[in-house]
Amino acid sequence: MAALVAGCASNAESLAPASPTQPWTPGNTSGSSLLPSKGGQGSTGTDAQARDFSVLGNPAVADMPPPPQTQAGKVYQLPELIDIAARNNPTTRVAWEHARQSALAVGIAEATFLPSISANAVGGVQSTETPVQALGVQRYLDTTARGVTSSLAFQWLLFDFGQRSAVVDAAKQVSLAANVMFNASHQRLIFSVTQTYYQYGAARTRVDIAEQTLRNSRAIYAAAVQREKGGIGTTVEVAQARQQVAQSELRRVVAQGQEQDAYQALLGAMGVSPTLAIKVANAGNRRLPSAVNLPMDDMIKLALRRRPDVLASYATIKASEAGVDAAKADYLPKVFVAGGVATGSGSFNASGLPTIGQQTSATGVLVGATMPLFDGGVRSANLRAAQSRVSAAQDIFKKTQQDAVREMVVASNAVRSALQSYQAATRLTEAATITYDAALDAYRNGLGTITAATAADTGLLDARQARADAHMAALVAASNLAFVLGSMTSRDTPDLMLPR
Template sequence: MILRLVASTGLLALISGCAQYAEQLAPDSPSEPWQQGRKTGPSLLPQPASARQGPAATDFGVRGMTETTALSAPPETQPGKVYQLPELIDISARHNPATRVAWEQARQAALAVGIAESTFLPTLSANVIGGSQQNVTPVDVLGQTRDIKTTVDGSTSAVALQWLIFDFGQRRAAANVAKQLSTAANINFNGAHQLLIFNVTRAYYQYGATQTGAEIAGQSLRNSRAILDAAVAREKNGLGTTVEVAQARQQVAQSELRQVTAAGLKQDAYQALLAAMGVSPTMQIKVAGSGSRRLPAPSDVSTEEMIEQALARRPDVLASYAAMKAGQAGIDVAKADFMPKVYMAGVAGQGTGGFDASGLPTIGQQTSGTGILVGAAVPLYDGGLRAANLKAAESRAAAARATFHKTQEEAVREMVVASNTLRSALASYRAASKLTDAASVTYDAALDAYRNGLGTVTAATAADSGLLDARQARTDAHAASLIAAANLAFVLGTMTSPQAADSIRYR
């Protein structure tokens, strides 16, 4: 007995020591790196001082894991094919992780509805209990001590039924909460796809702008070289100076730098497009340009009818409304806790038992029984728990209502701002187009005048730079108009398919 007590005490001491020494798994201080493998042997038990490593150099690197190097394979594409916007959206819809997350959340919400509705049905359970007990009793018989061994064993098996018959609508309210949340999750799933369509569309137009920008930079380089050729020709004919040639070479170098910068911006925009699609950054795909796309006409969403139509189909507004309805149903769930509940229970069981004493015949028996019970539980006192739950439910419902109204107001504000942004972008494009036409005429005239000895190289290079700036401004305004149109379609809740994104029209 003493040995058992000592062993038990030692085991408890070792187990309690694990919690204390588990702290060694963390870094020693805020300024020292965590050393992988340090003080993490097969056990958390105290280690001898010889087994502990000394302080390591300040190196916050971590040991590599080959399991983290496996990347998802990029989507299969057709070599040489130039992909249009709807095809890019289709690829992203099938491979973007964000839509898969939204899908799983919708499935979880749907399963929650099934869980809530299952509470209307009874539950059945089978139980089996068995055991044996042996006792040794020393008895003095005619001056001699003898041990009398007795054994009691038995088993019981039963099938039990439990059924909540009436609960003043608590389960129905809980099922309503689950259904509203499922509706919100399904709406958010569609909303995730709408957001994906918009993000890919925006990235596509931004990438198209960089494609056009690279073409403009290339054309500007050719214009600069034309000025340089003219300067060199004038110098050979004795009409120009080395200063003019140097100025022209400087303009060429500046154009080459702009071309390199434009190529870098194009690569960055390409990676941004792949990121919006949710595919591998190593994916190589040819993307159609958007520089020649027709711009939409200006749109005004200030009418109450258009705003009401948009509010009736925006996913965030609809999901917020479903969440508000779920909050109201949650109040009914909390109120039902104050009411009694009626249960029904049934059991059917059978048991066997035996008694065996040394030197006596074995005694055994079998029993069976069935029964049905109906009862009611009436809550009387719980220390204010139900009242607190009711107040919490009312608070959640109030917060959901406020969130819904806030979502409505933000949606309307987004519509008005998006409409104004589109009108401004279209106006900027018209102004930039006029500027480009004027700058083109100025450049042609300045170059011809310089070639014929009637102008200066300074005027020619200035005209070249002005033409580049005007063309870039028109490209930026064109992309901004397309993006603003896509944003307006998104906030109006009409960007619901790849085809809708590819043909944006407003009335």
């Protein structure tokens, strides 16, 4: 038997690939059996061209959840996209399951205050054959014993100097932290959808800019062709204009690809299928203020009171402190009561003799106390570990506070800087537009050069893209400020730092 067991254990290695350079093939073994396979160990050829590291497909993993129900032709605004994400994104459901598990842990801890009751039943039969010499003849004495015992026992810990209460308090604090982080997961989801929504809007604006630039380049090309026909232009100018058109077409293709990537990023943030086709409103024309004055000191104090990560970190401190109380209670005695009710029946039969039977019953109640005297330092180590967890939780809380305040200050500065950048980019776009129009008119009238016209076209493109990027950055910065302040709590407050 030992040899068989050892053989089965060593044979389990055949479930792994035969070598580090040869592909694993499912034909090597059958299921997860430890018994030797009748087949070979798969392909062990040395021809690299014959190696195929593909795996056998499993149809079960190809089942995709159905896409969310959407209305054909409807243009979805940001709040509606957030609603779809809240119903479909799996990250918030994972956070919900964690919160439920923490709540159940509270119930498990509270259940230790109740007695434990168990029912037991044991039955069996034993047969014995004993050789007996009688009058020179060997005979056999057959005996059979049967018995059944059933019992009902209970045990109740009456007093433990608050150890169970401390465990319950710790579980409640952990549950509180899990509930807070569940709300935090929705806040992160709202911010993620908001951020990718604005980034998608900026990508769409860049496509519009690329198309407008292509039209401008074609206008320059048309002017170059017209000048050549009039005898005042050259083929070099036409070639330069054609090159500018080709570059503008390339920019449009790149912008369209970036738009598709931004759309997929939005669907990913929402947690829906990447094949979902949905019309999204464009936030590229959202009005922005010239500046925002934020009372940061008051906002920081208010935000620290409602930031989920700060609250969860504080709950961790309280849970750790309760763990210290539970560890201290290990040094004190525990008082318990126990009892039981049991019945039993048995019979004994020997060949040639009458059967002997017996019925028994018993009841009892015990009250006792237990006091640990020596455990090799386990309780002391547990107490020091619990105290260490309190110190670590306090330091983490301080760091969480500091990080939160730093995020708020940085986010406020980002909003201010983004708005200033947007204003500067707006002025640059206005100037670049005037420059382009003047350069094109001058070139058409023979007073300018093709180089100046194409340079003005490129400058206008850069200015418009800078303005679109600054516009998106301001919206994202405002949303980020709302998020780090703990104010992004519903679909209607994704960017409450900016007026609508």
